[in-house]
Amino acid sequence: MVGYEAFAELSQSKDSDERGHAAHLAALAYLDHSGPADEHAALYAALIGFLDDSSVKVRAALAYGLLHSRQAPRPIILSLLQDSAVISRAVLQYSPVLVDADLLPIVARGDHDALLAIAQRARVSPRLATALIGRHDQRITLRLLRRHDVCIEAATLHQLAGSFGVDASYRGALLARKDLPGQARLALVHQVAESLRECRIVKGALNADRLGRVLRNGTDTAVAVIGERVAEAGRSAFVDDLLGADQINARLLLHAVVTGRVLFFAACIGGLANTSAVKVFTLLESGSRAALMALFARCGLSDAIGGLLVRLVMHARSADLADDAAARHYVITALTEELISEYEGEIPPELEEVFCYLNEQNIILARKAARGVMAAFARSTQGAMSLPPSAEPVLMQLPAA
Secondary structure, eight states, X not given: OOOHHHHHHHHTOSOHHHHHHHXXXXXXHHHTOOSOXXXXXXXXXXXXXXTTOSOHHHHHHHHHHHTTOTTSOHHHHHHHHTSOHHHHHHHHHHOTXXXXXXXXXXXXXXXXXXXXXXXXXXXXXXXXXXXXXXXXXHHHHHHHHTOTTSOOOHHHHHHHHHHHTTSHHHHHHHHXXXXXXXXXXXXXXXXXXXXXXXXXXXHHHSOHHHHHHHHXXXXXXXXXXHHHHHHHTTOOHHXXXXXXXXXXXXHHHHHHHHTTOHHHHHHHHHHHHTSOHHHXXXXXXXXXXXXXXXXXXXXXXXXHHHHHHHHHHHHHTXXXXXXXXXXXXXXXXXXXXXXXXXXXXXXXXXXXXXXXXXXXXXXXHHHHHHXXXXXXXXXXXXXXXXXOGGGHXXXXXXXXO
């Protein structure tokens, strides 16, 4: 408690520290007031009076007392907003009294420090975020992209992905956002692939053919994963964009099923056949071979591709391809052997691309399955490996570890 006379003495002191103390006390008393109305009015008048103090320290103490409260008097907050830079920036960043209509004009004409203060507010609306990004300050834009609590309009994210996808910092910030539109995410994935392709370290570690296979497989996986997430959310715009760009092919359809992205596969088939993904999913789950062949024929796929997809669907019904790498390897091996047997080793031209895909997947899955197997076996047994006598001279010539 502070007496009125003591408060008046502090308010009129020649010492700015004492006046600042009085300003801070008045702010706290005003916000926590529960007494007579005339006392509240007197406190409000005292706050107004401190706005005219010549000392920045006094006005800063006043601002500090009101800064975080929704009950702070709006006229006083707006006046402090026009004060010196150190006070103005604090009000911009912390005061919940300010609304978008107060902040947008400052965004339009403010300097970097003002924009930074607004970008660090506890809540930034989509409208305010769009206006801040529209100032083309890269540091501010990156700060907003990295704030996942800030909702940014899909069109703005798409524009940023197109404009700054070559920048690794922007790519990372955009790809980390869950609200990034699927098509924008796919464009960034392609940009990542191109960046890796041109990276000297990567080019030096892998020959061109193998690097191309690795990047293509990674891109196909990314497309399938993105499409699966979009399909789970009930949106088809991503698949529509792929159809419009003619990016749905037999390889991608195979990859979707092989990696267990069944919702994405159903959405693609539904788009190609101009039917609902729900109906497609029902046929995939329990339809006969004839019904599946008719569905794939309606998609415009050849009999050979359709027949391969039917076989794959039949295998997928009894295997967990999404999480079981061994099951995936088994299905790929079975399909490859069936094709070789059916065509007696003469794979027709229309199946050459998908046959190459099956071979690539077989190698990838075999490598994945083999990693750590020998090490685990060696730890679990104390026996010795039996070698033919002809191997001993070769072993003797090997350098010591």
